[in-house]
Amino acid sequence: ETGVTQTPRHLVMGMTNKKSLKCEQHLGHNAMYWYKQSAKKPLELMFVYNFKEQTENNSVPSRFSPECPNSSHLFLHLHTLQPEDSALYLCASSQDALAVVNSPLHFGNGTRLTVT
Amino acid sequence: KQEVTQIPAALSVPEGENLVLNCSFTDSAIYNLQWFRQDPGKGLTSLLLIQSSQREQTSGRLNASLDKSSGRSTLYIAASQPGDSATYLCAVRTRGTSYGKLTFGQGTILTVHP
Numbered sequence: 001e002t003g004v005t006q007t008p009r010h011l012v013m014g015m016t017n018k019k020s021l022k023c024e025q026h027l028g029h030n031a032m033y034w035y036k037q038s039a040k041k042p043l044e045l046m047f048v049y050n051f052k053e054q055t056e057n058n059s060v061p062s063r064f065s066p067e068c069p070n071s072s073h074l075f076l077h078l079h080t081l082q083p084e085d086s087a088l089y090l091c092a093s094s095q096d097a098l099a100v101v102n103s104p105l106h107f108g109n110g111t112r113l114t115v116t
Numbered sequence: 117k118q119e120v121t122q123i124p125a126a127l128s129v130p131e132g133e134n135l136v137l138n139c140s141f142t143d144s145a146i147y148n149l150q151w152f153r154q155d156p157g158k159g160l161t162s163l164l165l166i167q168s169s170q171r172e173q174t175s176g177r178l179n180a181s182l183d184k185s186s187g188r189s190t191l192y193i194a195a196s197q198p199g200d201s202a203t204y205l206c207a208v209r210t211r212g213t214s215y216g217k218l219t220f221g222q223g224t225i226l227t228v229h230p
Binding site: 004006040041042043045048056058090092104105106107108109110112 | 120150152157158159160161162165205207217218219220221222223
């Protein structure tokens with residue numbers, strides 16, 4: 001069982017909807033990440049939070065809005081998305097985003113998002 | 117800009133074979149390299165993490181090597197089993213990028229048939 005839980009597993013939304021993805025980690029980590037996995041493209045880092053502070057925004061459009069209320073929870077708020085935003089959205093956590101030794105990422109199972 | 121390439125894109129082998137998956141990266145200034153496994157519709161499971169100062173890591177039937185100077189890593193799977201069928205991804209953490217940004221390859225789709 002993964003220590004990183006994502007809900008919902010699947011989401012279908014229209015372009016005018018507002019929805020949120022949720023991620024929770026039970027590993028005692030201090031860093032959390034959102035990644036996007038599109039068909040036939042490598043995983044792309046979207047956002048990084050370290051000790052609840054956003055430390056990376058990888059040029060993500062403003063229709064994606066992250067929120068990290070504490071080190072265990074991470075949200076991705078979605079509004080006015082486009083069909084090309086359809087993808088698997090993966091949450092991950094690690095001990096410390098600044099740690100470069102022995103800090104592997106642990107991933108959740110993802111939310112499969114379809115924008116119609 | 118760091119780029120990660122995985123070869124082959126897909127591999128199909130009979131059960132019991134030993135196999136090698138390849139990963140290459142363009143910028144050798146890395147902190148570490150990580151191999152992941154992804155089952156269909158699922159997230160990524162970390163298999164092995166190799167620090168830049170290390171040459172290899174082993175876990176069960178898996179052995180990963182790292183040649184940082186040539187920008188290459190290999191994942192060796194011994195005595196493959198049908199349960200090994202999955203997509204295998206490698207990712208590197210490059211020095212000089214903010215907060216250890218991971219760069220992923222596109223993966224190798226492995227099928228082990230009985």
